Amino acid sequence: RDYSIALIPGDGIGVDVIREGRKVLEAVCEIDGGLKFDYTEFDWSCEHYARHGKMMPDDGLERLRGFDSIYLGAVGYPGVPDHVSLWGLLLPIRRAFRQYINIRPVKLLRGIRSPLAGRSAEDLDFIVIRENNEGEYSSMGGRMYEGTPLDMAIQNSVFTRTGVERVLRYAFRLAQANGKRNRLTSATKSNGINHTMPFWDEYVGRITAEYPGVEVSNVHIDALCAFFVTKPDTFDVVVASNLFGDILTDLGAAIVGGLGIAPSANINPEKEFPSMFEPVHGSAPDIAGKGIANPIAAIWCVSMMLEHLGEAEAAKAVLEAVQDVLEEGQVLTPDLGGKASTRDVGDHICRKLRLA
Amino acid sequence: RDYSIALIPGDGIGVDVIREGRKVLEAVCEIDGGLKFDYTEFDWSCEHYARHGKMMPDDGLERLRGFDSIYLGAVGYPGVPDHVSLWGLLLPIRRAFRQYINIRPVKLLRGIRSPLAGRSAEDLDFIVIRENNEGEYSSMGGRMYEGTPLDMAIQNSVFTRTGVERVLRYAFRLAQANGKRNRLTSATKSNGINHTMPFWDEYVGRITAEYPGVEVSNVHIDALCAFFVTKPDTFDVVVASNLFGDILTDLGAAIVGGLGIAPSANINPEKEFPSMFEPVHGSAPDIAGKGIANPIAAIWCVSMMLEHLGEAEAAKAVLEAVQDVLEEGQVLTPDLGGKASTRDVGDHICRKLRLA
Ligand SMILES: CC(C)[C@H](C(=O)O)[C@@H](O)C(=O)O
Ligand SMILES: CC(C)[C@H](C(=O)O)[C@@H](O)C(=O)O
Numbered sequence: 061r062d063y064s065i066a067l068i069p070g071d072g073i074g075v076d077v078i079r080e081g082r083k084v085l086e087a088v089c090e091i092d093g094g095l096k097f098d099y100t101e102f103d104w105s106c107e108h109y110a111r112h113g114k115m116m117p118d119d120g121l122e123r124l125r126g127f128d129s130i131y132l133g134a135v136g137y138p139g140v141p142d143h144v145s146l147w148g149l150l151l152p153i154r155r156a157f158r159q160y161i162n163i164r165p166v167k168l169l170r171g172i173r174s175p176l177a178g179r180s181a182e183d184l185d186f187i188v189i190r191e192n193n194e195g196e197y198s199s200m201g202g203r204m205y206e207g208t209p210l211d212m213a214i215q216n217s218v219f220t221r222t223g224v225e226r227v228l229r230y231a232f233r234l235a236q237a238n239g240k241r242n243r244l245t246s247a248t249k250s251n252g253i254n255h256t257m258p259f260w261d262e263y264v265g266r267i268t269a270e271y272p273g274v275e276v277s278n279v280h281i282d283a284l285c286a287f288f289v290t291k292p293d294t295f296d297v298v299v300a301s302n303l304f305g306d307i308l309t310d311l312g313a314a315i316v317g318g319l320g321i322a323p324s325a326n327i328n329p330e331k332e333f334p335s336m337f338e339p340v341h342g343s344a345p346d347i348a349g350k351g352i353a354n355p356i357a358a359i360w361c362v363s364m365m366l367e368h369l370g371e372a373e374a375a376k377a378v379l380e381a382v383q384d385v386l387e388e389g390q391v392l393t394p395d396l397g398g399k400a401s402t403r404d405v406g407d408h409i410c411r412k413l414r415l416a
Numbered sequence: 417r418d419y420s421i422a423l424i425p426g427d428g429i430g431v432d433v434i435r436e437g438r439k440v441l442e443a444v445c446e447i448d449g450g451l452k453f454d455y456t457e458f459d460w461s462c463e464h465y466a467r468h469g470k471m472m473p474d475d476g477l478e479r480l481r482g483f484d485s486i487y488l489g490a491v492g493y494p495g496v497p498d499h500v501s502l503w504g505l506l507l508p509i510r511r512a513f514r515q516y517i518n519i520r521p522v523k524l525l526r527g528i529r530s531p532l533a534g535r536s537a538e539d540l541d542f543i544v545i546r547e548n549n550e551g552e553y554s555s556m557g558g559r560m561y562e563g564t565p566l567d568m569a570i571q572n573s574v575f576t577r578t579g580v581e582r583v584l585r586y587a588f589r590l591a592q593a594n595g596k597r598n599r600l601t602s603a604t605k606s607n608g609i610n611h612t613m614p615f616w617d618e619y620v621g622r623i624t625a626e627y628p629g630v631e632v633s634n635v636h637i638d639a640l641c642a643f644f645v646t647k648p649d650t651f652d653v654v655v656a657s658n659l660f661g662d663i664l665t666d667l668g669a670a671i672v673g674g675l676g677i678a679p680s681a682n683i684n685p686e687k688e689f690p691s692m693f694e695p696v697h698g699s700a701p702d703i704a705g706k707g708i709a710n711p712i713a714a715i716w717c718v719s720m721m722l723e724h725l726g727e728a729e730a731a732k733a734v735l736e737a738v739q740d741v742l743e744e745g746q747v748l749t750p751d752l753g754g755k756a757s758t759r760d761v762g763d764h765i766c767r768k769l770r771l772a
C-alpha cells in the first residue's frame with residue numbers, strides 16, 4: 061500500500077498545520093510497516109503569486125492529476141485579492157478534478173465542550189454533504205453601468221441535473237448506509253429563491269423514490285441554521301448546495317468547537333481524479349508563523365484521507381489519538397484554552413498514536 | 417394621534433397571534449387616552465386563495481396604500497405552493513411599498529435563557545438590517561431542457577447601486593446614532609460569489625467615508641454565522657443582503673430564544689408608503705388553532721410599530737410588559753417551557769401594561 065500525496069501547504073498557518081499532518085502520516089507508517097506515502101511538495105501560494113504572477117504554474121492541474129490525494133493547507137494573504145488566491149488555486153482544483161462532494165463532519169470530539177448549553181457528543185454527530193462544483197459559485201454574471209447611478213451587478217446561480225443528481229445520490233446513499241437514523245435533511249430556500257431551489261427540491265423528490273427507507277425532510281436554510289443551534293441532535297445527513305453547505309459547515313464547526321478543529325474532504329467519488337483534503341479554516345495571516353495555530357483540523361483531514369484511501373483502521377487510530385489528546389486536556393493550542401504550540405500538539409498526537 | 421392599521425392575520429397561527437397583538441394595542445390606548453387606532457381587517461390568506469383563486473384582490477396593494485401601518489401574521493398553508501402564498505402577498509407588499517429595510521433585533525429579553533452556554537442579555541443585543549427588496553430574491557431566472565439529461569435552472573441575483581446604497585446608508589446611520597460601539601458588520605461572500613458580493617463590498621467601502629466614527633468590518637457569511645454562536649457579544653449593527661439577512665436573522669432568533677419571540681419590521685424609511693410589521697415565524701400549520709402559539713413575536717412587532725409611528729414611550733412600555741411576563745415565568749407558552757395558552761399570554765401582558 062503505497063500512496064502518492066501532493067502537499068500544498070499554501071499560505072499563512074496552512075504551512076504550520078500541514079507540517080503536523082505530515083508528521084502524523086509518518087507516525088502512522090511507523091506503526092503499520094505495510095503502509096507508505098510518497099510526498100511531493102508544491103510551493104503554490106500567494107508567495108508564488110508574488111514571484112511568478114500566478115498561484116500555480118499553467119500546467120499545475122496537469123501535474124496534480126496523477127496523485128492519489130492532495131493535502132492542502134490554506135490559501136490567501138492580505139493584499140492578494142480572493143479572485144487571485146482562491147479562484148487561482150483552490151476552486152479550480154475542486155472543479156477540474158470533479159470533486160463535486162465536500163464532506164464535512166459536524167461531530168463533537170471527546171474532550172471538546174460545545175458552546176451550546178447542555179449538549180454532549182451524543183447530540184452532536186452528523187455529516188454535511190456540500191455540493192462543491194456549481195450552484196451559487198458558478199462565477200457567471202457581470203456588471204453594467206459602472207460609474208453611473210444605474211450601476212448594477214448580476215450573479216447567476218447555475219444548477220444542472222447532473223450536478224444536483226450526483227450530490228443528492230451520494231447523500232442518499234450515505235444516509236442509507238451509515239445513517240444512525242436514515243434521515244436526510246435537504247437545505248432549500250424555495251420560498252424565496254424561485255427557480256433554482258424548486259429545481260433542487262424537485263430532484264430531491266424524485267430521488268427519494270430510489271432510496272426507500274431514507275426519511276427526507278426539506279428545510280429552508282434560514283430555519284435550518286436555527287435548528288443547528290436549537291435541535292442539532294435531530295440531524296443525520298444534511299445535503300446542501302455550494303453556498304448553503306458553506307454556511308452550514310462553518311456554523312456546524314462553531315457548535316462543535318470551532319474552526320481550529322473542522323476538517324473537510326473534497327471528493328471525486330469515481331476516483332478518476334485525486335481528492336483533496338483541507339481544513340475548513342483559512343490562512344489566518346494574523347497568527348501565521350506564531351506557532352499557535354491548531355493543527356487538529358489538518359490532522360483530522362489526514363484521518364479522512366486515510367479513510368478515502370481505504371485505510372479505515374489507520375483513519376480510526378488517528379482520530380482516536382486526537383481525541384485522547386483533547387480529552388487529556390494538557391496539550392492544547394490557545395483557541396482551545398491551552399498554551400501549547402502547533403508543534404507540541406502534533407508531537408503529542410504522534411505519541412498517543414504510538415502508544416495505542 | 418390617530419393611526420389607521422391594516423390587519424392581515426393571514427394563515428395558521430397568524431390569526432392567533434395577531435388577535436393578541438391587537439389586544440395589546442387596545443390596552444395601550446386605554447392607558448394613553450390621546451392615542452387611537454382604527455383597524456381594518458383583511459382576510460387575505462390561503463383560504464382567500466381557495467375561494468377566489470388569489471391571495472388578495474387585484475386592487476389589494478391599492479387598498480393598503482393609505483394606511484399608516486400594516487400588521488401581518490403569517491401566510492402559507494400545506495398544499496398551497498409558496499409561489500402562490502408568499503409571492504402572492506408577502507413579497508409584493510415588501511416590494512411595492514419600497515419596504516427596503518427589514519429591521520430584526522437580536523436581543524435577549526429579560527427572563528429568556530439563551531441556548532448558548534453562559535451568555536446573558538449583555539452579550540446578546542444587536543440589530544440586523546436586512547436588504548428587503550432585491551438581491552437573491554429578484555425572481556429573475558428560468559429553466560431549460562426540462563425533461564432531458566441537460567435539464568438546468570438559473571437564478572439571477574440582482575444588486576443595484578440604488579438598492580445597495582440605501583440599505584447601507586440606513587445601517588451606517590443606525591450604527592452612528594444608536595450604536596453601543598459604533599460598529600457595523602457587513603455580511604459578504606466575495607471570496608466565493610465573484611460579481612455581486614465584490615459590488616456590495618465596494619459600496620460598503622465608499623460609504624464608509626461618509627460616516628466617520630463608524631468602525632466597519634466585512635465578514636464572510638459562513639464565518640459570520642459561526643461568530644453569531646462563538647462571539648455574539650462583538651456585534652452592534654449587522655447589515656446584509658436579502659438572503660444573508662434572512663439566514664442571519666433566523667439564526668439570530670435561535671440564539672435569543674427562538675422564533676416564538678422574534679419580531680421584524682419591513683420599513684419604508686421615507687414614509688411614502690405604509691411599513692409592515694410581522695413576526696419572523698411562519699404560519700406553523702401543525703399548531704394552528706391549538707391555542708399554543710407564542711404571541712410574543714407578534715406583540716414585540718406592536719412595539720416596533722409604535723416606535724415607527726413615533727410613539728416611543730408606548731413602544732417601550734409594551735416591551736417592558738413582555739419582559740415582566742417572561743421574567744416572572746408563570747404564564748408562558750409551551751415553546752418556552754410553560755403551559756399557558758396564546759390568549760393567557762396576551763391577557764397577562766395587557767395586565768402588566770395596565771399595572772405599570
Ligand atoms: C417566507 C420567506 C419568503 C421569508 C423570507 O425569506 O423573506 C421569511 O423567511 C422571512 O424571513 O420573512
Ligand atoms: C475560501 C472560500 C471560497 C471557501 C468556500 O466558500 O468554498 C471556504 O469558505 C470553504 O468553505 O472552503
